[in-house]
Amino acid sequence: MSGVAIIGAGGHGRVVASVLQAANREAAGFIDSGAPADLPLPLLGQDKDIPKLIEDGVIDSFIIGLGSVKGGASLRAKLFDGLIEQGLTPAVAIHPMAMLSHGVKIGAGSVLMAGAIINTGTSIGRNCIVNTGAIIDHDGDIKDHVHIAPGVICSGNVTVGQHSLLGVGSTVKQGVTIGANVTIGAGSVVLSDITSGATAYGNPAKIP
Numbered sequence: 001m002s003g004v005a006i007i008g009a010g011g012h013g014r015v016v017a018s019v020l021q022a023a024n025r026e027a028a029g030f031i032d033s034g035a036p037a038d039l040p041l042p043l044l045g046q047d048k049d050i051p052k053l054i055e056d057g058v059i060d061s062f063i064i065g066l067g068s069v070k071g072g073a074s075l076r077a078k079l080f081d082g083l084i085e086q087g088l089t090p091a092v093a094i095h096p097m098a099m100l101s102h103g104v105k106i107g108a109g110s111v112l113m114a115g116a117i118i119n120t121g122t123s124i125g126r127n128c129i130v131n132t133g134a135i136i137d138h139d140g141d142i143k144d145h146v147h148i149a150p151g152v153i154c155s156g157n158v159t160v161g162q163h164s165l166l167g168v169g170s171t172v173k174q175g176v177t178i179g180a181n182v183t184i185g186a187g188s189v190v191l192s193d194i195t196s197g198a199t200a201y202g203n204p205a206k207i208p
């Protein structure tokens with residue numbers, strides 16, 4: 001039976017594997033060019049092996065297992081589009097200890113780690129990461145390929161543009177709009193809108 005390929009067997013990819021396992025959805029294995037030993041699932045091959053793995057019925061879907069790598073969100077986005085072009089379907093992984101309330105929408109290819117809380121009316125785009133213990137309160141609008149790092153708190157009505165990273169432990173005030181391709185520094189407190197392409201950090205978060 002065909003299964004889910006996790007693209008990348010580093011730390012983030014192995015957490016994705018554990019999310020699928022906790023949700024009783026064992027993945028087929030990892031795709032990686034140089035994976036560490038002692039993986040929790042088989043190493044299926046490298047990127048170049050994907051067409052054969054599809055043809056042989058080993059994989060039919062994927063989740064990007066790259067978290068905070070160099071080139072971050074744009075690399076994750078490029079991979080995402082490329083894998084769909086190759087014929088794979090983006091899968092969704094939601095840890096059973098994530099909490100989703102009424103009306104929450106989760107886009108294809110997104111991953112919700114343990115302890116994530118998504119409140120009513122929030123929409124999460126495609127290929128997003130809502131990492132361990134992150135909170136996105138009501139009516140949030142999180143666009144495609146966004147990484148919400150562990151322990152982030154977004155108040156109600158927060159918008160985050162595509163390809164942006166909210167660094168670990170950052171906090172966003174209600175109603176704030178964060179543009180596309182933004183990096184919010186670890187531990188920052190975002191009190192006002194952040195323009196697309198900016199890096200902002202500190203309390204209150206500022207663009208240096």
Ligand SMILES: CC(C)(COP(=O)(O)OP(=O)(O)OC[C@H]1O[C@@H](n2cnc3c(N)ncnc32)[C@H](O)[C@@H]1OP(=O)(O)O)[C@@H](O)C(=O)NCCC(=O)NCCS
Binds near residue numbers: 187
């Ligand atoms: C904001 C960030 C992108 C800046 O990275 P950078 O451009 O390489 O900046 P540097 O590390 O060279 O630091 C530049 C200055 O900003 C300060 N700074 C960096 N990050 C900061 C942060 N999060 N909060 C406050 N100050 C910060 C540094 O102390 C340094 O100050 P100095 O010039 O007085 O010494 C990075 O520090 C960061 O916080 N990234 C988020 C990482 C993360 O949470 N990833 C998720 C993992 S799952």
